[in-house]
Amino acid sequence: MSFQAYIDNIQSKTGKTPADFNKLAEKRGFIIDGKLNPKVKATEITNWLKEEFELGHGHAMAIYATFKGKTE
Known part of the structure; x- marks a missing residue:
């Protein structure tokens, strides 16, 4: 799955x-x-995303990557 696909799925969910x-x-x-x-x-952030938004680990890591500046 591409990075953009992760972001699109997160936005849809x-x-x-x-x-x-x-x-x-x-x-x-x-x-x-x-x-x-x-x-x-990173674990604090991904745990927050998993608990509050029910994201899987890969999706939470994708959001974390955007916090680090990744856009693609």
């Missing part, structure tokens, strides 16, 4: 874009000034 997730992550302190908070581990 949750109704949220990567930008929406980015805003939510900022509110939780996972992202500060547009960058990942170095005190936060």
Whole structure:
């Protein structure tokens, strides 16, 4: 599955874009000034995405990758 397919599937399932997730992550302190908070581990973020949005691990990692700047 391509990266874009992961993003499309996430948007279909949750109704949220990567930008929406980015805003939510900022509110939780996972992202500060547009960058990942170095005190936060990837597992904390993926667990949040799995629990709150019922994403699978691969899909949660795709959103995490967008937080790191991946776009393709």
